[in-house]
Amino acid sequence: MIGNAKRLAAVAVALAATLAPAAAAYASPAAPGYASPAGPAAAGSASLAASAAAADASPTAPSSAVASGPVRALDGIAHPLRSTGPGTGTADLRALGVMVGDAKVVGVGEATHGSHEFFALKDRVFRYLVEQKGFTTFALEVSWSAGLRIDDYVQRGDVRGDGDRDARQVVHEAMAGSPWDREEFVTLVRWMRDHNRQHPDRPVHFVGDDIGAPSIDARVFDSVTDYVRRTRPESLPRLNELLTSLRPLNDAIAYLDRPLAERQQNAAKAQQVLELVQRQGSRSGQDVEFVLQNARNIAQTYTFLSVDLADQKSLTVMERYRDQVMAETTAWWHRRTGGRTLLSAHDDHVGYLASDPTTYPKTQGSFLRDTLGADYLAIGTTFDRGSFLSKDQALGGDWKTFTVGPAGPGTNECTLDQVRYRDYYADLRKAPAAARSWLDVPRPAYNVGTQYPNDKTPEIAIGRAYDVLVHLHTVREASRL
Numbered sequence: 001m002i003g004n005a006k007r008l009a010a011v012a013v014a015l016a017a018t019l020a021p022a023a024a025a026y027a028s029p030a031a032p033g034y035a036s037p038a039g040p041a042a043a044g045s046a047s048l049a050a051s052a053a054a055a056d057a058s059p060t061a062p063s064s065a066v067a068s069g070p071v072r073a074l075d076g077i078a079h080p081l082r083s084t085g086p087g088t089g090t091a092d093l094r095a096l097g098v099m100v101g102d103a104k105v106v107g108v109g110e111a112t113h114g115s116h117e118f119f120a121l122k123d124r125v126f127r128y129l130v131e132q133k134g135f136t137t138f139a140l141e142v143s144w145s146a147g148l149r150i151d152d153y154v155q156r157g158d159v160r161g162d163g164d165r166d167a168r169q170v171v172h173e174a175m176a177g178s179p180w181d182r183e184e185f186v187t188l189v190r191w192m193r194d195h196n197r198q199h200p201d202r203p204v205h206f207v208g209d210d211i212g213a214p215s216i217d218a219r220v221f222d223s224v225t226d227y228v229r230r231t232r233p234e235s236l237p238r239l240n241e242l243l244t245s246l247r248p249l250n251d252a253i254a255y256l257d258r259p260l261a262e263r264q265q266n267a268a269k270a271q272q273v274l275e276l277v278q279r280q281g282s283r284s285g286q287d288v289e290f291v292l293q294n295a296r297n298i299a300q301t302y303t304f305l306s307v308d309l310a311d312q313k314s315l316t317v318m319e320r321y322r323d324q325v326m327a328e329t330t331a332w333w334h335r336r337t338g339g340r341t342l343l344s345a346h347d348d349h350v351g352y353l354a355s356d357p358t359t360y361p362k363t364q365g366s367f368l369r370d371t372l373g374a375d376y377l378a379i380g381t382t383f384d385r386g387s388f389l390s391k392d393q394a395l396g397g398d399w400k401t402f403t404v405g406p407a408g409p410g411t412n413e414c415t416l417d418q419v420r421y422r423d424y425y426a427d428l429r430k431a432p433a434a435a436r437s438w439l440d441v442p443r444p445a446y447n448v449g450t451q452y453p454n455d456k457t458p459e460i461a462i463g464r465a466y467d468v469l470v471h472l473h474t475v476r477e478a479s480r481l
Helices: 004-015 040-057 068-075 091-100 116-133 144-156 163-175 183-198 218-231 233-243 260-278 288-304 312-337 364-375 412-416 433-439
Strands: 078-080 105-108 135-143 205-210 340-344 376-390 400-404 424-427 468-475
Touching: 068 412, 068 433, 078 091, 091 116, 091 424, 105 116, 105 312, 105 364, 116 135, 116 183, 116 340, 116 376, 116 468, 135 144, 135 312, 144 163, 144 183, 144 205, 144 218, 144 288, 163 183, 205 312, 218 233, 218 260, 218 288, 233 260, 260 288, 288 312, 312 340, 312 364, 364 376, 376 412, 412 468
Parallel strands: 105 340, 105 376, 135 205, 135 340, 376 468
Antiparallel strands: 078 424, 376 400, 424 468
């Protein structure tokens, strides 16, 4: 069992505006020229050193002395990545296009929630997939409500015509406090809006696939009540009765202070709201599927918020449920539109397994593979050194810059950084035996969520977690708005 403060912290990280995984993170021993955070980070460094030493001593994990075998094998499948930033040409992405093939949903991860290169890379890859592969949607692990607000701007813009200011305002208002309240996402959203102006016949969309935290927009509730009012007005009193204790939801973390029994009752009411809408049928020409998705998001959110903070098993069940919700929303959008989607999330969500399987027993990527099969492709990311934004506490606190030095022996990144290209990507599905045996062994890895550092060193077998891997030599912190 864990203490109540840690239970609350675990849920808080999942419910904060970031909706980011409470992934553990570690700091490698500082190298010359790199500043390691003082205090708690030193414990992270010690934890990494111990984990790396154990990995080196393990008979199943090659030491740095024999790493040349997997390095040579990875050299043979690596493709150089000339830049992470958009607007730098696409010649070096052609091999990635081949790897994507006919996949309908492509998950692109991020090893930190606060590095410029990961965010910029997703922007660059999305533009390439839109222009060369016909992709139409950028989906992000942000709330359904936030996605609706951003997509409104992407589709219609603002009559004032100041696209730069408006994109920044929209991103900030929709994702304030989250890892994505950053200049890199302003650049992405602005490009999406400009693309739709120039190509109204093939618009792109922005979708939030997560539960409704930290809040559910009034428009989500209103769409449900408006639909019932128009189609079955006799059911409206019952609907309003159910919604009385559900709306508004403006602060999901504060809502967790309510008694468990009350939260469980509200979850049952939210499920009844969904069932009521499902019984209405399609009438008056309205888009019932979209209304149903809004009702579903309400039910999913209150189900997640019925977590028992005193029960570790309940926490694990709800984290699994959250990944299931994100996968179901993404798959629903694909069925609804028939288009192709780039799915943006932390590595622990897009991959087929997480670095902390005890807390995250089944990932969004695993659920999507179950649903879509080969139509889902998981792209993971790694980096050897650099800076990122994170927080040193789960509740509140400011985003701070943390810097880590070169990854130590025994880690995934130490070997990956020996491959001949500074930045590169590789199709792990085509890895030769010498690389495959190395890729399939769990090892310590940089894996940074919204709280850093934590007391547990993450480990991941990257060959079992991802189809494709992007490795970057160095990263820097993302740009705050």
